[in-house]
Amino acid sequence: MPRDSIRNIAIIAHVDHGKTTLVDAMLRQSGIFRANEEIIERVMDSNDLERERGITILAKTTGVRYHGVKINIVDTPGHSDFGGEVERALKMVDGVLLLVDASEGPLPQTRYVLVKALEAKLPAIAVINKIDRPDARVQEVVNELYDLFIDLDATDDQLDFPILYTNARAGIAKDSLEDSSGNLRPLFEAIVKHIPDAPGDPEGILQILVANLDYSDYLGRLAIARVFNGTLRLGDEVGILKLDGSLQKTKITKLYSFEGLKRVDETVGKPGDILAIAGVEGINIGETVTSATTPSPLPRIQIDEPTIAMIFTINTSPFAGREGKYVTSRNLRERLEKELLTNVSIRVEDAASTETFRVMGRGELQLAILIETMRREGYELMVGKPEILTRTINGELQEPLEMLVIDCPELFLGVVIEKLGSRKGKMTKMVNHGSGRVRLEFDVPTRGLIGLRSEILTDTRGTAIMNSLFRGYVAWQGDIPRRPTGSLVADRSGRATAYAIWNLQERGEILIAPGTEVYAGMIVGENARAVDLDVNIVKEKKLTNMRASTADEAIRLVSPRILNLEQAIEFIRDDELVETTPQSIRLRKKILQVNKR
Ligand SMILES: Nc1nc2c(ncn2[C@@H]2O[C@H](COP(=O)(O)OP(=O)(O)OP(=O)(O)O)[C@@H](O)[C@H]2O)c(=O)[nH]1
Numbered sequence: 001m002p003r004d005s006i007r008n009i010a011i012i013a014h015v016d017h018g019k020t021t022l023v024d025a026m027l028r029q030s031g032i033f034r035a036n037e038e039i040i041e042r043v044m045d046s047n048d049l050e051r052e053r054g055i056t057i058l059a060k061t062t063g064v065r066y067h068g069v070k071i072n073i074v075d076t077p078g079h080s081d082f083g084g085e086v087e088r089a090l091k092m093v094d095g096v097l098l099l100v101d102a103s104e105g106p107l108p109q110t111r112y113v114l115v116k117a118l119e120a121k122l123p124a125i126a127v128i129n130k131i132d133r134p135d136a137r138v139q140e141v142v143n144e145l146y147d148l149f150i151d152l153d154a155t156d157d158q159l160d161f162p163i164l165y166t167n168a169r170a171g172i173a174k175d176s177l178e179d180s181s182g183n184l185r186p187l188f189e190a191i192v193k194h195i196p197d198a199p200g201d202p203e204g205i206l207q208i209l210v211a212n213l214d215y216s217d218y219l220g221r222l223a224i225a226r227v228f229n230g231t232l233r234l235g236d237e238v239g240i241l242k243l244d245g246s247l248q249k250t251k252i253t254k255l256y257s258f259e260g261l262k263r264v265d266e267t268v269g270k271p272g273d274i275l276a277i278a279g280v281e282g283i284n285i286g287e288t289v290t291s292a293t294t295p296s297p298l299p300r301i302q303i304d305e306p307t308i309a310m311i312f313t314i315n316t317s318p319f320a321g322r323e324g325k326y327v328t329s330r331n332l333r334e335r336l337e338k339e340l341l342t343n344v345s346i347r348v349e350d351a352a353s354t355e356t357f358r359v360m361g362r363g364e365l366q367l368a369i370l371i372e373t374m375r376r377e378g379y380e381l382m383v384g385k386p387e388i389l390t391r392t393i394n395g396e397l398q399e400p401l402e403m404l405v406i407d408c409p410e411l412f413l414g415v416v417i418e419k420l421g422s423r424k425g426k427m428t429k430m431v432n433h434g435s436g437r438v439r440l441e442f443d444v445p446t447r448g449l450i451g452l453r454s455e456i457l458t459d460t461r462g463t464a465i466m467n468s469l470f471r472g473y474v475a476w477q478g479d480i481p482r483r484p485t486g487s488l489v490a491d492r493s494g495r496a497t498a499y500a501i502w503n504l505q506e507r508g509e510i511l512i513a514p515g516t517e518v519y520a521g522m523i524v525g526e527n528a529r530a531v532d533l534d535v536n537i538v539k540e541k542k543l544t545n546m547r548a549s550t551a552d553e554a555i556r557l558v559s560p561r562i563l564n565l566e567q568a569i570e571f572i573r574d575d576e577l578v579e580t581t582p583q584s585i586r587l588r589k590k591i592l593q594v595n596k597r
Pocket residue numbers: 013014015016017018019020021022042054055056057076077078079129130131132133166167168169170
């Protein structure tokens with residue numbers, strides 16, 4: 001039985017350049033939805049945090065048909081912290097759609113994903129998206145894209161990529177800007193023409209790579225896997241080559257392929273197919289499903305190492321256990337172990353005590369998403385300030401370096417350069433597009449990025465856009481000054497009063513609202529001076545019979561700066577922690593008692 005022609009592609013790009021929106025349009029136009037069926041925007045961003053934040057966090061697979069050709073599409077996240085998802089997605093596909101925003105042009109993550117695609121020798125189709133933007137500068141962006149390929153030592157073949165121009169939101173693709181296309185047909189045609197049909201020998205030894213995991217309430221753990229060789233039949237006994245080299249024999253009894261947003265039952269898997277395999281206990285990313293008698297492994301999935309670490313520990317604050325369901329070190333350990341199964345770009349180590357774990361990842365956002373997910377599941381925990389993972393090579397202490405791109409109005413050039421200078425950033429490039437905005441590139445230690453975003457946004461009144469990309473390790477760059485302020489710390493427990501806040505707000509910025517319950521050692525504000533200050537934030541106004549001349553002047557409170565999780569993580573210093581529970585995010589000193597600090 002000849003199999004259908006298959007194209008497996010990943011959509012890769014910098015964050016927000018329109019990948020998920022393009023997948024929406026491809027789904028709509030491939031006719032898998034009934035005419036009257038409503039599909040929500042960015043339908044592939046299916047988990048709560050993805051929808052709330054408007055970003056893709058996990059790579060996801062879907063499949064469409066175009067004139068009898070099955071096109072499996074892997075939508076990937078664009079944010080650099082989730083680069084591990086992209087690396088794995090690329091293991092399943094035979095080509096990529098490299099999207100670039102027609103106004104923003106190639107940005108750090110464009111570079112990153114292209115490096116990975118070129119390394120994997122995957123042919124690319126360039127897609128210049130958002131051509132409808134009033135500030136689109138299509139020809140320049142195309143040139144920048146060629147420059148990027150050349151800069152990355154692309155071969156002549158790789159440089160010979162087709163270019164399409166799209167408005168993903170409207171579902172239009174064109175071969176040239178002048179075309180009058182009203183749909184995505186040119187894109188589908190380009191995929192069929194330029195991306196090779198999936199290779200592999202249906203008669204060969206079975207080789208299926210597990211590249212991702214998913215979970216279904218009905219089916220439990222699902223392995224998302226690509227068939228490279230051989231044919232898998234439902235009910236066959238197969239071997240799973242585990243990461244430790246052992247062979248686990250099992251029967252595959254539940255097999256699905258992707259059609260639009262649905263999983264459909266399958267009885268066979270052939271080379272090129274991307275499948276979901278259910279019902280296999282303990283199956284893991286990177287393992288090969290192969291012949292039980294003549295096993296043949298596929299190469300391991302290698303992915304980049306983590307660059308930052310954070311301490312995760314149980315909640316020991318006086319309010320521990322009030323709001324969460326899972327509060328013990330055992331709960332925490334089990335949850336982190338579960339995370340390791342699906343989230344291959346993080347690592348977990350035991351730290352100083354049995355209650356403490358060192359969790360390593362690609363960036364603050366990646367770890368913040370994990371913490372946020374755990375809060376929502378009912379966990380209470382405390383986390384420490386992110387630290388950079390250094391290494392020592394031939395006696396030299398080295399630290400991670402990032403390429404940072406900041407786009408800001410010319411007006412703020414000075415403050416941005418100054419800020420980066422104090423964080424050991426070296427400017428490598430400055431481009432003035434003549435639009436009143438400039439684009440600056442820096443090499444800066446990863447350490448220098450912690451807390452930078454909020455400062456730059458304040459300095460540029462919210463107008464700067466910044467993006468960074470891990471570059472590699474360099475010699476330790478020396479001291480970087482920390483937050484120049486101290487903390488206002490509650491010296492006793494109680495409820496914060498408006499009166500006390502009113503008295504304190506000149507000293508710095510208050511981080512809690514009146515009425516908030518506090519404990520001794522909890523951080524309630526940012527001290528304008530460099531030292532910590534213990535304050536009584538629960539003080540009541542003394543009632544007297546006397547009426548002052550300014551009798552009972554209404555208390556005017558500046559509204560508090562309530563930090564969200566990422567801001568809290570950026571705020572804390574070495575001797576401080578963020579306490580998170582399903583309901584609250586609190587900041588505290590590691591040592592609560594004043595006299596022991
Ligand atoms: N004007 C315009 N806006 C677009 C177009 N395509 C996408 N957008 C918008 O760009 C924003 C980001 O789109 P997404 O599809 O979420 O981008 P993404 O690349 O999937 O983002 P990540 O997965 O987080 O990296 C959304 O607000 C889209 O509506 C387009 O062609 N034109």
